[in-house]
Every structure is written in structure tokens, then in C-alpha cells.
Amino acid sequence: MTFNDQLLTPKAKTYHDIRKSGLSPRLLPRKPHLTVAIDALRVLEIAQEEVEEHRNNVQRRALRVFKDWCNPLEELNDVKFVRRYRISKESFRSMLDDVKFDLEHTTKRSRALLPLHQLSIALRFYACGSFQIVVGDTCGVSQATCCQVVHRVTAAICEKKDNFIHFPKIPMERHDVMRGFYDISQLPGIIGAIDGSHVLVVNPGGVTAQCFMNRKGYYSLNCQLVCNHLLLFTNMVCRWYGSVHDSRIFEESRLCRQFRRGEFKGILLGDPLDHNMAITVATVCLHNLAKRRNDPLPDEEDDGPGEEIEQPQEMNRVEADDSASSTFTADIYISY
Structure with missing residues (x-):
């Protein structure tokens, strides 16, 4: 039996059979080449199936779901x-x-x-x-x-903060504020009550983290607030660390410089001197808007059975100083 007859035997019909028989693929005749091509296509099909199976096993991104918005x-x-x-x-x-x-x-x-x-x-x-x-x-x-x-x-x-927070500049506005404070406390010449309040913040980290630690032992911003007799905020500064003293905040404020230049005539009444800033300003604007419109305070009673109300979290609660809601003392800042 010749060499070509040996290649065409039933035992050598495929490429793998020829490889197992020890023969060189280069010696294959024309007909076995067709068999090799078919085997190669089968290998490619198997590889493609494995790739598709692997893709199906990979967790895909969840489809977006659009919800109906309620008013x-x-x-x-x-x-x-x-x-x-x-x-x-x-x-x-x-x-x-x-x-x-x-x-x-x-x-x-x-x-x-x-x-x-x-x-x-x-x-x-x-x-x-x-x-x-x-x-x-x-x-x-x-x-x-x-x-x-x-x-x-x-x-x-x-x-839009200037539309909600502004200090009384014209004489008529200052006269109304002084009259309001006099009716409350019988103290003349008062155009505002000033105090500091600590706004809790999350530990910012970094080298300046300890600067946010106040005397009460938590991280905060020390905000200076001034209000009138109607409990409307007229001035605020909320860019200082919680460890900064109230006196320094006032001394470095624009309001203090305006008093020293004589732009405002009157008395500020306050306590004895001893991504959060923007949110504080926004909430103060909302407070003034609600006070001007005489919005009612929310009722503390439950709405009804089976309805739960979310409780405020500690990190976003504004904690005022111990004497923030008490009557103001007689320590004053007088314009020079």
C-alpha cells in the first residue's frame, strides 16, 4: 500500500487522526485539507460558544427604571x-x-x-x-x-440670600427694630441680638481636622447670627472652625467694621464673649421666609396609625449654645 493510500484509509479521515498517526500535515493530499478546514471551523464555533457563555455569566448593569413623579x-x-x-x-x-x-x-x-x-x-x-x-x-x-x-x-x-437676609440700613428700619426690642425688654437703642451657634459636621479629616473640634468635644462650624425682635436673621457668618472663639469671629466680621466706621448707630445685644456652610445659609433663608409668612410650626402629634415620621439624624442637626434660646444679657457691643 502506497503512502497516499495510507492517508486515505478510514482511520486517517481527520486532521487529528493524522496527527496521532505521526504523519506530517504537510504531506496531506488535497482532500484531507478540506477536512482540516472543517475541523478549524468547528474549533472556532466552540471558542465562540465559550465566549458567549462567559459574557452571559458576567453581571450586567441594571436597567434604568423611570418612576412617575408625584406633586x-x-x-x-x-x-x-x-x-x-x-x-x-x-x-x-x-x-x-x-x-x-x-x-x-x-x-x-x-x-x-x-x-x-x-x-x-x-x-x-x-x-x-x-x-x-x-x-x-x-x-x-x-x-x-x-x-x-x-x-x-x-x-x-x-x-438669593440678599433677598432674605439683610441688616437694617435705613433709619426707618432701625427705628422699627429698636422700638420692637424696647417693647420686649425695655432696653433702648438695640438694633440686633447676636449669638454664636455650633453646627455639627462630619470629621473632615486632614491636617486641619482638629480645628473643627469645639470646646464641647465634637466637630462643628461656629456660626455667628444676628436677629431682630421678630426673630428674623439679619446677619450671619458661618465660615469659621468650631474651635474659634466668638470674640474673634465678631472682630473679623464685616459687621464689626461697619459699626466701627459708624455706618450703624445702635447696640448689638448678646451673651458674654467667651460641601455645611452653604446649607446653613440656605436654611436661614428658609427660616426667614417662613417667619415672614407666619407659617405654623409642625404639629408634634402623629399623623395617624401606621404612619411613621423619620427622626432627625445627629450629624445634620443644628445644636445651638446652651443659652441660645434664653434671654439676652446686658453685655453689649457699642458702635464707636
Whole structure:
């Protein structure tokens, strides 16, 4: 039997059989070459199946789910709305008119949030003081979206702070404030009450972390606030570490320099001197808006059986000094 006859035997019909027989593939005749090509295609098919199987086993990214947005102004009554957002519906609409142009998106892609929904998410975060992921689940958005919305709304409100926080500059405004304080305490010439308040913050870390540690043993910002006889904030400074003394904050403030230059005539009454700043300014603006509109305080009673109200978390609660709500003492700052 010749060499070619040996290659064409039934035992040598495939490429693998020829390799096992010890023969060189280069010596294959034309017909075994066709068999080799078919075997190569089969190998490629098997490899492709293995790749597809591996891709199916890899965990893929979850598909986006778009939820129907609800309007809290329509879904909640007045009492429940105040309990959840700490302001009335009228104040909510007024604030929405002020910031809606800053909150509108340039595109409607991916069902972009409307200004109404953005403001409701941010106010919910301010009011309950919970974690962003909890607020996001309550409002139907992710934690990342909740974070972006809070920063966006906070920046928009802070840009309008001069509409809500301003010190009495004209004589008529100062006269009204002095008259109001005199009716309360029989002390003449008072145009404001000043005090400091510590706002809790998370440990920022880094080399300056200890600067945020106040005398009470926790990390905070020391904010200087001035209010009038109607409990409206007229001036605030919230950029100092919790370890900074109240006296230094006042000495370094613009308000102190204005008093020394004689721009304001009157007395400031206060206690004896011994991503958070922007949120503090925003909440002060909301406080003044609610006070001007005489919004009712939320009722502490439960809404009804089976309904739970989120409790404020420690990290977002504003803790005032021990004497912040007490009567002011007779220590004063007098303009030079």
C-alpha cells in the first residue's frame, strides 16, 4: 500500500487522526485539507460558544427604571406638608418662583427633574436631617441624584440670600427694630441680638481636622447670627472652625467694621464673649421666609396609625449654645 493510500484509509479521515498517526500535515493530499478546514471551523464555533457563555455569566448593569413623579403640593394636605418640609405650601411656591430659573435643565433627556421636584428633595433633606440614600428612596431617586440636587438647590438659594437676609440700613428700619426690642425688654437703642451657634459636621479629616473640634468635644462650624425682635436673621457668618472663639469671629466680621466706621448707630445685644456652610445659609433663608409668612410650626402629634415620621439624624442637626434660646444679657457691643 502506497503512502497516499495510507492517508486515505478510514482511520486517517481527520486532521487529528493524522496527527496521532505521526504523519506530517504537510504531506496531506488535497482532500484531507478540506477536512482540516472543517475541523478549524468547528474549533472556532466552540471558542465562540465559550465566549458567549462567559459574557452571559458576567453581571450586567441594571436597567434604568423611570418612576412617575408625584406633586407634593397636590398629594399632601397643609398639615402633612408642613410636617415633612417645615414650611407651608405658600412659602414653598414663593421659594420655587425665586429659584426655578436656576434649577431648570437645558434638556429633557432621561426625564430630567423639574424644579419643583428638585426643591422638594432638598427641603426634605433639610427638614428630616436623614441620610441622602434614605431621602432618595423616599423621593424616588438614587443617592447620587439626591446629592447633586441638594448641592444644586443649596447654591440657588444662597445666590438669593440678599433677598432674605439683610441688616437694617435705613433709619426707618432701625427705628422699627429698636422700638420692637424696647417693647420686649425695655432696653433702648438695640438694633440686633447676636449669638454664636455650633453646627455639627462630619470629621473632615486632614491636617486641619482638629480645628473643627469645639470646646464641647465634637466637630462643628461656629456660626455667628444676628436677629431682630421678630426673630428674623439679619446677619450671619458661618465660615469659621468650631474651635474659634466668638470674640474673634465678631472682630473679623464685616459687621464689626461697619459699626466701627459708624455706618450703624445702635447696640448689638448678646451673651458674654467667651460641601455645611452653604446649607446653613440656605436654611436661614428658609427660616426667614417662613417667619415672614407666619407659617405654623409642625404639629408634634402623629399623623395617624401606621404612619411613621423619620427622626432627625445627629450629624445634620443644628445644636445651638446652651443659652441660645434664653434671654439676652446686658453685655453689649457699642458702635464707636
